[in-house]
Amino acid sequence: MIALGAIATTAALVTARKERLCIQLSFGISAVAAIMGLLTSISVFLEGDLTFEFIAFPFLGPFVIAIDPLAALFLASISIVGLAAAIYSLGYVPQFIGKYSIVKFCALFPIFLISMAMVVASSNVLLFLIFWELMSLSSYLLVAYEHKEEGAASAAWLYFVMAHLGTACIAACLLYLSYASGSLDFHQIALYAGQGMTELARSSAFLLALVGFGAKAGIVPLHVWLPQAHPTAPSNVSALMSGVMVKLAVYMLIRTAFQFLHVDILWWGLLTLFIGSLTALIGVLYAIAEKDVKRALAFSTVENVGVILIALGAAMVFYAQDMLQLAALALVACLLHVLFHSLFKSLLFLAAGSVVHATGTKDMERMGGLAKRMRYTSLLFFVGALSISAIPPFNGFVSEWLIFQSLLLSYTIQDVTVNLLMAIALGMLALTGALAAACFVRIFGSVFLARPRSEVAKQAKEANRGMLLAMSILAVLCLLTGVLSAQIIPFVDQASADIVGVSIGSQITDGWVLEVNGGEVSSVSPILLAALLGLMIPFAFLLVRSLGGRTTRAKGDTWDCGTPLSPRNEYTPTGHSQPILRIFNPLYRSKSSFTFDPSSSPYSKQKMGYSSSIPKLFEAYLYEPVARAILGVAKRASVIQAGSVQRYLAYIFAALVILLLVFR
Amino acid sequence: MADYLLALVQTAVLLALAPLLTGIIRKLKAWMQSRRGPPIFQPYLDLAKLMRKGSVVSQDASWLTSLTPYVCLASMVVAALLVPAFVTESFGFLGDLIVLVYLFAMARFFMALAALDAGSTFGGMGSSREMLVSSLIEPAILLSFFTVALLTGTTSLVSVTSLLATSGASLIGPALLLAFAAFFIAILAENARIPIDNPSTHLELTMIHEAMLLEYSGKDLALMEYSSMVKLTLFITIAWSAFLPWGVATQVTAPDLALGVIIFLVKLLALALVIAIIESSMAKLRLFRLPNLLTGAFILAFLAVMSYFVL
Numbered sequence: 023m024i025a026l027g028a029i030a031t032t033a034a035l036v037t038a039r040k041e042r043l044c045i046q047l048s049f050g051i052s053a054v055a056a057i058m059g060l061l062t063s064i065s066v067f068l069e070g071d072l073t074f075e076f077i078a079f080p081f082l083g084p085f086v087i088a089i090d091p092l093a094a095l096f097l098a099s100i101s102i103v104g105l106a107a108a109i110y111s112l113g114y115v116p117q118f119i120g121k122y123s124i125v126k127f128c129a130l131f132p133i134f135l136i137s138m139a140m141v142v143a144s145s146n147v148l149l150f151l152i153f154w155e156l157m158s159l160s161s162y163l164l165v166a167y168e169h170k171e172e173g174a175a176s177a178a179w180l181y182f183v184m185a186h187l188g189t190a191c192i193a194a195c196l197l198y199l200s201y202a203s204g205s206l207d208f209h210q211i212a213l214y215a216g217q218g219m220t221e222l223a224r225s226s227a228f229l230l231a232l233v234g235f236g237a238k239a240g241i242v243p244l245h246v247w248l249p250q251a252h253p254t255a256p257s258n259v260s261a262l263m264s265g266v267m268v269k270l271a272v273y274m275l276i277r278t279a280f281q282f283l284h285v286d287i288l289w290w291g292l293l294t295l296f297i298g299s300l301t302a303l304i305g306v307l308y309a310i311a312e313k314d315v316k317r318a319l320a321f322s323t324v325e326n327v328g329v330i331l332i333a334l335g336a337a338m339v340f341y342a343q344d345m346l347q348l349a350a351l352a353l354v355a356c357l358l359h360v361l362f363h364s365l366f367k368s369l370l371f372l373a374a375g376s377v378v379h380a381t382g383t384k385d386m387e388r389m390g391g392l393a394k395r396m397r398y399t400s401l402l403f404f405v406g407a408l409s410i411s412a413i414p415p416f417n418g419f420v421s422e423w424l425i426f427q428s429l430l431l432s433y434t435i436q437d438v439t440v441n442l443l444m445a446i447a448l449g450m451l452a453l454t455g456a457l458a459a460a461c462f463v464r465i466f467g468s469v470f471l472a473r474p475r476s477e478v479a480k481q482a483k484e485a486n487r488g489m490l491l492a493m494s495i496l497a498v499l500c501l502l503t504g505v506l507s508a509q510i511i512p513f514v515d516q517a518s519a520d521i522v523g524v525s526i527g528s529q530i531t532d533g534w535v536l537e538v539n540g541g542e543v544s545s546v547s548p549i550l551l552a553a554l555l556g557l558m559i560p561f562a563f564l565l566v567r568s569l570g571g572r573t574t575r576a577k578g579d580t581w582d583c584g585t586p587l588s589p590r591n592e593y594t595p596t597g598h599s600q601p602i603l604r605i606f607n608p609l610y611r612s613k614s615s616f617t618f619d620p621s622s623s624p625y626s627k628q629k630m631g632y633s634s635s636i637p638k639l640f641e642a643y644l645y646e647p648v649a650r651a652i653l654g655v656a657k658r659a660s661v662i663q664a665g666s667v668q669r670y671l672a673y674i675f676a677a678l679v680i681l682l683l684v685f686r
Numbered sequence: 687m688a689d690y691l692l693a694l695v696q697t698a699v700l701l702a703l704a705p706l707l708t709g710i711i712r713k714l715k716a717w718m719q720s721r722r723g724p725p726i727f728q729p730y731l732d733l734a735k736l737m738r739k740g741s742v743v744s745q746d747a748s749w750l751t752s753l754t755p756y757v758c759l760a761s762m763v764v765a766a767l768l769v770p771a772f773v774t775e776s777f778g779f780l781g782d783l784i785v786l787v788y789l790f791a792m793a794r795f796f797m798a799l800a801a802l803d804a805g806s807t808f809g810g811m812g813s814s815r816e817m818l819v820s821s822l823i824e825p826a827i828l829l830s831f832f833t834v835a836l837l838t839g840t841t842s843l844v845s846v847t848s849l850l851a852t853s854g855a856s857l858i859g860p861a862l863l864l865a866f867a868a869f870f871i872a873i874l875a876e877n878a879r880i881p882i883d884n885p886s887t888h889l890e891l892t893m894i895h896e897a898m899l900l901e902y903s904g905k906d907l908a909l910m911e912y913s914s915m916v917k918l919t920l921f922i923t924i925a926w927s928a929f930l931p932w933g934v935a936t937q938v939t940a941p942d943l944a945l946g947v948i949i950f951l952v953k954l955l956a957l958a959l960v961i962a963i964i965e966s967s968m969a970k971l972r973l974f975r976l977p978n979l980l981t982g983a984f985i986l987a988f989l990a991v992m993s994y995f996v997l
Contacts (some may be wrong), residue, residue: 208807300948390805393748402750413792414785426784426828433836433995441995448832449988452825460817463798467813473746474807497984535779541848542840546781551764554780558760566756566905568736573904578742580804581900593810601818605977 028416041124045115048128053108053137057138059101061653066094067513073145086144086207087549091517095357096142096273099364103265104135105259106492110372114258119377127167127256134160134262141270145208147196147351150274156194157365158185158238161267164259165251178629181251183460184237184244188513191234192274195227199282211283224283230288232297233277238271239333242301243640245324249308252323253384255318257375260316264323265368272330274457279338280521288342295335299450303327306457307606310464310599311636314384315374318465319343319367322410325454326363328354328589332447333425334508336432337522339440346524348431351538354511354526356425363501366409369496373403376485376493377469381478386465386595391474395482400470405497405656407466409461409504415552417504422455423546425466460602470593475589505552508536595633613638688695692938693775697766700923704915705729709920714962722917729915733908741904744804751901753798754800761793762916770847772946775933778844783831783928786843787824790876793913794820801898812897816974819882819894822980823875826868827995829987833865834928836994843924847931855932858995864990865930873925877918879961881971881979892970922957926950 043611066072066089068279074087089097115127138157149243162185166178188342200206202223233244240248248268252260279285305325312318333356340349376399377392377678378384386409393400409416432444474480484490508531515527530537535547579586603610615635662673709726716723743751767777780790798816801809835841836848838859841962850857875882878895887893899910927934933953935946971979 047713068901071819135891249832257978262845343819350759377696391746393750393803397749404750408795410859411787411791411795414781414788414793419788423784423788427841430832430835430841437997445829445988445995446989449829449984452828453821454823456821459795460821463795463813467799467802467810471748471799471803472810473751540837540843542845544782544835544841544845545778545779546785549783550780554764554767555757555760559756562909563761566909570734573738573739575904576740576742577745580744580746580806581808582806587805589805591807592805593807593814598802598810598814598817601814603975604974605818605822663771 023392027608033172041119044124044128048109049108049115050416052111052132055107055109055132056101056105056135059097059104060439061096063098063101065518066091066097078452082204085149086145086209087140087143088148088209089143089364089521090685091513092273092276093142094516095361095517097139099269099361100135100138100142100266103262103364103496105391106368106372107261108135108232108349108492109495110261110375110489110492111258113492114256114375114379118228118256121170122167129162130160130164130167131259138262138270138442142273146175147200147206147211150208151189151193151196155189157267157270158189161255161259161263163292165255165263167259168254171254173250177247177250177254181247184247185234186288188234188237188244191237191410192232193232193234195278198223198227198230199278207266208277208281216280220458221287225287225290228279228287231275231283232294235271235275235278236297239268239275239295239331240301240324241327241329242304242324243644245301245305246638246640246645248324249312249317252320252371254315257316257371257378260320260375261368261371264320264371265364268323268579269328269330269364272334272360274329276334276356276521278610280341285338285341288339288440291338291340291342292440293334293335294338295330295443295447298331298333298483299447300326300328301325302395302454303329303450303457304328304609306454306461307602307609308636309600310457310461311610311612313386313595314388315377315386315465315469316371316384318386318461319370319374321462323363324369325458326359326410328520329422329451329454330359330363332451333359333428336425336428336444337449339396339435339444340428340463341436341527345434346522347526347529348428348434349513350522350526351424351431351520351530352428352544353522354514355421355428356531357514357518358424358507358511359418360423361510362409362421363502365496365503366416366418368438369493369500370406370410372489372493373406374469376489377403377482379484379489380482383475383476383478385470385578388470388476389469389474389479390476390589390592391428391470392482395472395474395479396484399485399493401409402487402490402493404466407462409500411462412455412589413459415501415548415555416502417500417507420504420507420546422451424530424538425451425535427544431538446569457602464595464598468594470562472592473589475592475594503551506550507548508532508534511536571576610636611639666686688778689698689938691773693767694775695762696771696773696776697785698920700766700769700771701763701916703954704863704912704919705733707919707954708915710955711958711962711965713898714959715966718962718966724909727838733912736885736908736911737905739904739907741902743807744901746805747800747803749903750796751800751803752906754796755902755906755913757794758794758913759909761789762913762920763918765789766916768843769920769923770844770927770931772950772952773938773943774848775938776844778842783835783843783846784828784841786924787827787831790917791820791824793884793917797898797910803900806901808893808897808900811891812900815894816898818982819976822977823872823983826980826983826987827872827876829991830865831928832855833861833994834989836991837861840945842932843928847934849865849928849938850929851931851934851936861990861994862929864993866925866981868987868990869925869929871979871986873918873921873957874961874964875980875983877921878949880965881968882976886968887970893972903978920955922954923932925957926953932937959988 025079072089075084141154199215236474309321337352409418412419413424429448512527519525537545617631694736709729770776798813801813883894935942
């Protein structure tokens with residue numbers, strides 16, 4: 023697979039002159055690499071772990087590439103999304119010909135894809151850090167790809183800084199762990215790291231991991247880069263970033279917390295749970311307020327990372343309480359949501375990419391009416407919206423059901439504080455879920471329904487076949503993974519059993535039914551629900567046609583109260599979310615103002631204007647003071663940099679003397 | 687097999703009674719307001735009349751408008767399969783209380799989108815407000831369901847009903863009553879009743895649910911209207927079955943079943959009467975007063991969960 027990725031990159035570089043050939047080769051080979059990745063992960067599930075050793079630097083010991091079930095699960099999600107993104111690119115990238123460097127894109131895309139695959143495959147601290155950094159750098163360059171667009175450079179820069187802050191924490195955490203265990207190998211770390219470390223040391227290692235990986239995953243308040251960078255990247259890259267890359271942080275967080283540190287301290291889980299709830303709620307509230315379609319999707323990624331962390335936090339709490347069965351249940355729910363979110367979020371990003379491609383704008387205020395102009399894209403986006411809003415029998419519903427069940431079963435913990443915290447998390451999750459549905463009604467409604475609100479939307483054309491094919495693959499998977507979830511859970515359980523040590527696959531699936539046992543059985547059968555709903559709709563259609571006889575069905579105008587309707591009469595995305603904004607205003611602190619034309623009389627306004635803006639609270643109240651403080655300190659410190667060589671020599675001499683005195 | 691047959695009969699009864707319940711509420715309201723009111727079977731006649739009428743579809747609307755009435759009906763019928771009314775038999779293995787919430791969410795998701803589809807201002811208004819109300823009330827519903835799940839150790843509605851019904855009155859405590867109160871507010875909010883919405887108004891600026899149906903006519907409208915009638919019946923049935931199921935038949939014997947049916951009808955009538963009283967004695971709340979009531983429901987539900995753990 024690496025070889026194929028390398029070939030794809032080289033092919034891209036070699037065929038630099040012939041841009042179309044370059045695109046076909048690069049993405050074709052990437053697609054093949056993705057299929058290979060998928061086959062690899064399937065073979066891991068069926069036949070057991072894959073390990074591969076090689077020696078790069080004799081003094082560092084062998085570099086191990088190992089794919090266990092957990093890695094295989096993430097590899098599968100990388101491969102599926104990578105495959106779809108590669109196919110999509112065949113139809114999507116040609117639009118950049120003549121505007122931006124095609125070679126650059128075609129060379130970076132395989133590097134990004136392969137580095138993600140290698141991040142999950144590496145089983146050595148150094149190897150992992152190398153590929154982690156390669157992944158960050160290649161995605162940074164891809165975010166900055168459309169550099170002529172407004173804001174691209176600053177978004178990429180913010181991403182660059184945050185990614186490296188995160189990497190610094192991750193490196194500190196992992197290197198400390200390998201120091202404590204005396205080995206760079208993950209397997210050795212898992213065996214020995216926990217033993218020699220004090221509670222304080224383990225807690226600080228966990229906090230470092232949480233901050234480091236959290237920065238990549240986009241937890242509040244470290245999420246600020248995500249809604250800037252993800253939408254700025256070309257849509258096929260946004261799909262990979264939102265669908266897969268943020269999950270890799272979750273992957274390593276699971277590995278660090280469970281395998282390296284053996285979660286045995288209760289508050290780690292509670293902290294994760296709290297951060298998850300906060301992230302979910304803040305993410306969805308900002309998603310509802312957003313007018314940029316891709317940025318709204320990016321905020322929804324923040325929300326889903328929160329949901330994933332809620333499940334992960336619950337798993338950690340159960341694990342710390344030695345309730346391994348429940349820990350396994352929560353972890354399965356968490357991993358399922360990771361997998362499912364990668365499917366529907368990349369579908370949504372690709373479909374949004376088609377819309378942006380067709381209209382040339384990301385502003386939902388200027389869209390509308392696209393369901394008639396882009397019939398298939400609208401259907402595919404709709405499938406994604408149903409999945410993410412947890413509508414049965416689509417996949418988002420299944421993972422949300424399991425998360426609710428595992429949170430509910432926390433009542434078996436004999437600790438009232440933990441019980442109440444879990445109940446609060448449950449309430450937050452319920453609120454988030456309901457708001458997410460509101461958010462996607464708004465997005466789908468304002469992008470695809472009613473009349474077009476701008477000339478570009480009126481002229482929009484359906485996406486080309488490559489793009490539609492890629493999205494259809496994901497859409498079919500969104501439905502199938504939901505309907506057949508009882509068949510998928512055993513694989514996910516294999517991954518979680520490797521981590522938690524207890525397998526519950528046979529307990530929570532019973533044929534076509536998912537069951538959770540908390541004294542009495544609670545069950546759901548997605549496939550039967552799907553079959554019933556699927557049968558009921560045509561049955562109802564036939565029944566209604568026969569009842570009451572044949573009737574006419576005429577086309578007419580929308581009811582207009584006597585004045586012809588224009589696109590200005592429609593509800594806009596701003597209008598649609600206004601009530602929610604108003605109710606949650608203490609959290610948004612939005613500013614809105616009316617303007618009147620002063621020349622007109624106070625009773626008949628000739629010209630009125632309304633503007634409202636939502637300040638970036640985290641930037642304003644958290645990041646700016648920090649940035650200002652750092653700049654201030656730097657300014658003070660610059661006093662010692664006078665620019666004269668003699669002075670610098672004096673500093674060096676002084677430092678030397680002090681060091682000699684201290685480490686004599 | 688006989689069990690499933692009984693469950694099917696129960697579902698059929700729920701589906702058949704739905705318009706009657708709406709008719710009864712209208713009649714009760716009319717009496718309280720010193721009117722004679724239409725006969726209680728009027729909703730059946732209305733539906734039959736609509737089925738014979740042609741429909742006009744907006745030329746701005748897309749495929750979604752045509753699909754939505756069938757999806758709404760299908761989700762309500764599937765939900766009706768999961769709800770025990772007078773006997774604790776149902777297709778409960780299909781889905782639990784959480785599934786019920788999401789089946790209702792499914793119908794709402796489609797309805798709120800169909801409201802936007804024709805590009806009418808009223809539709810947009812309805813859609814926007816419906817999503818506001820639902821996003822505040824859905825957490826309250828889920829938390830009140832979790833209270834009974836905590837009491838019984840399961841989220842399966844049939845198990846909840848039979849466990850509560852056979853356990854005597856000892857389980858009636860603050861948790862159960864608070865959760866019931868929260869769910870009662872949810873009945874009003876989810877079914878567009880006063881004080882959240884007014885089901886009989888067509889006053890343009892205040893309507894929520896009616897605004898969403900404004901563009902529907904003929905058979906499509908009949909389906910949408912019927913779906914909301916079923917939804918109201920289901921909510922009232924769930925309120926009794928999930929929180930205060932005493933009287934439901936837990937064994938399939940003729941006397942138990944007869945008693946179960948009678949008690950079920952009395953229960954339906956009781957809540958219909960309460961709704962009619964509320965609707966005759968209160969005015970609709972202003973839109974931005976609603977969050978107070980809805981978050982009140984959320985807090986009641988949360989107190990219910992708390993009282994389970996603390997008391």
